[in-house]
Amino acid sequence: MCGVFGVWGVPEASRITYLGLHGLQHRGQESAGIVTARGDQLYSFKRMGRVADVFNESALDALPGTVAIGHVRYSTQGMSIVKNAQPFAVEFAGTSLAIAHNGNLTNAGELRAELEAAGSLFHTTMDTEVFVHLLARAKGTLVDRLQKVLPRVRGAYSLLILTPDQMVAVRDPHGFRPLIVGRAPSGGPVFASESSALRLVEAVAEREVEPGEIVRVDADGETSHRVGASLPQPHQCIFEHIYFARPDSQIFGARVYEVRKAIGRRLAREEPVADADVVIPVPDSGTAAALGYAQEAGVPYEMGLIRSHYAGRTFIEPSSSIRHFGVKLKLSPVEHVIRDRVVVVVDDSIVRGTTSRKIVRMLREAGAKAVHMRIACPPTKNSCFYGIDTPTTAELIASTHSVDAIADFLDADSLAYLSIDGLHDSVTGRPGFCDACFTGNYPVPVPQVRFEGRLTERD
Numbered sequence: 001m002c003g004v005f006g007v008w009g010v011p012e013a014s015r016i017t018y019l020g021l022h023g024l025q026h027r028g029q030e031s032a033g034i035v036t037a038r039g040d041q042l043y044s045f046k047r048m049g050r051v052a053d054v055f056n057e058s059a060l061d062a063l064p065g066t067v068a069i070g071h072v073r074y075s076t077q078g079m080s081i082v083k084n085a086q087p088f089a090v091e092f093a094g095t096s097l098a099i100a101h102n103g104n105l106t107n108a109g110e111l112r113a114e115l116e117a118a119g120s121l122f123h124t125t126m127d128t129e130v131f132v133h134l135l136a137r138a139k140g141t142l143v144d145r146l147q148k149v150l151p152r153v154r155g156a157y158s159l160l161i162l163t164p165d166q167m168v169a170v171r172d173p174h175g176f177r178p179l180i181v182g183r184a185p186s187g188g189p190v191f192a193s194e195s196s197a198l199r200l201v202e203a204v205a206e207r208e209v210e211p212g213e214i215v216r217v218d219a220d221g222e223t224s225h226r227v228g229a230s231l232p233q234p235h236q237c238i239f240e241h242i243y244f245a246r247p248d249s250q251i252f253g254a255r256v257y258e259v260r261k262a263i264g265r266r267l268a269r270e271e272p273v274a275d276a277d278v279v280i281p282v283p284d285s286g287t288a289a290a291l292g293y294a295q296e297a298g299v300p301y302e303m304g305l306i307r308s309h310y311a312g313r314t315f316i317e318p319s320s321s322i323r324h325f326g327v328k329l330k331l332s333p334v335e336h337v338i339r340d341r342v343v344v345v346v347d348d349s350i351v352r353g354t355t356s357r358k359i360v361r362m363l364r365e366a367g368a369k370a371v372h373m374r375i376a377c378p379p380t381k382n383s384c385f386y387g388i389d390t391p392t393t394a395e396l397i398a399s400t401h402s403v404d405a406i407a408d409f410l411d412a413d414s415l416a417y418l419s420i421d422g423l424h425d426s427v428t429g430r431p432g433f434c435d436a437c438f439t440g441n442y443p444v445p446v447p448q449v450r451f452e453g454r455l456t457e458r459d
């Protein structure tokens with residue numbers, strides 16, 4: 001997962017992009033970068049870390065111009081190292097080009113092998129670099145080149161590309177990842193993965209970049225082009241609604257917060273808990289669904305777990321062992337809300353089950369009479385190859401364990417998930433979703449070989 005942001009024709013484009021990236025920080029915390037254009041030059045700055053730590057005044061001052069693209073990264077392909085940070089900038093065909101990518105290509109391995117056999121030298125281990133080599137080998141304008149090469153590229157891509165005199169936004173024909181266009185107060189277009197980034201820069205959302213659309217911006221204005229034929233139905237990532245997107249965003253034509261509440265209401269109807277005293281969320285990802293559950297069930301909603309927003313990536317563990325140390329940094333029970341109560345705890349999803357197990361233990365230690373876990377999506381059984389970093393199926397607890405066995409592992413009094421129909425019924429907006437993580441129905445063939453040569457579990 002990643003987030004992309006771009007602005008055209010605004011004063012202080014680097015600072016506006018810095019703010020926009022803040023509004024997308026939840027989509028990637030590993031690295032952040034901004035590339036601006038002025039004259040016939042591109043200016044780039046990227047580092048490992050979060051937006052606020054990566055940039056300071058002098059870094060932003062060194063990014064001149066009224067045009068910029070930016071990226072926050074959560075690695076799916078390629079290692080988490082600064083060389084793989086984005087936007088990725090190169091020189092080719094006598095000009096400079098920078099690219100920011102949210103998504104994951106499923107045939108990057110094959111394309112890369114083919115390009116290397118033909119003499120291309122790759123600088124990174126990112127699938128994104130494949131675009132650059134393909135574009136460099138094609139002929140014509142940037143849009144011509146994109147129209148020639150994109151039909152060969154499979155998988156998920158929401159892209160922003162910047163050259164000194166134009167910006168291009170592209171969304172793959174399946175529309176796996178969100179990408180919207182808004183309008184800055186200055187009148188210039190703003191592109192962002194989610195609307196959460198627009199509010200911060202006082203831009204107004206206008207529309208989504210359509211699946212399979214190329215939007216090109218230059219000094220003369222905006223034009224729209226197609227990448228191949230349109231598909232009858234897109235395959236928008238349903239997990240964006242469940243977990244990834246920010247609840248104050250609108251994606252795929254629906255309000256994420258409302259979708260999550262509808263999911264919670266449906267879950268309450270499908271999987272009620274008799275004698276429940278209190279419904280609590282696992283914050284923040286379970287909050288909206290838990291609220292919907294509590295409202296539908298008519299059971300009091302309480303914040304029984306408080307999340308620390310200051311738990312960083314690195315911390316010093318005491319040398320004498322403290323049980324479940326990692327989760328204690330992040331979550332802490334409000335004991336009097338839990339004690340002697342039958343607790344329904346709602347979370348968005350279970351991946352490995354290791355955190356959920358610690359949460360159940362924490363609630364028991366806080367004195368819960370019973371702990372019933374409710375999950376706002378079906379069991380996550382299959383890895384994602386379209387841009388969400390789900391672990392291999394071997395690590396996905398639901399791929400190797402029944403719901404009852406997971407309940408035993410978690411030590412929950414009961415465990416229940418939302419049904420797949422319940423999920424689809426709860427999601428509004430533009431129809432057409434990818435639900436492969438639950439159903440295994442992959443709309444684009446999944447790769448046989450991963451980039452670094454690792455064989456995936458799906459061969």
Ligand code: 5GP
Pocket residue numbers: 243282285286347348349350351352353354355356357388389390
């Ligand atoms: P688990 O019990 O599987 O260890 O952890 C469940 C938690 O992982 C849930 O609260 C959920 O919000 C979170 N989660 C779900 N999907 C992802 C993901 O793709 N990346 C990360 N970092 N966390 C996730």
Ligand code: MG
Pocket residue numbers: 282283284285286347348
């Ligand atoms: Mg969570």
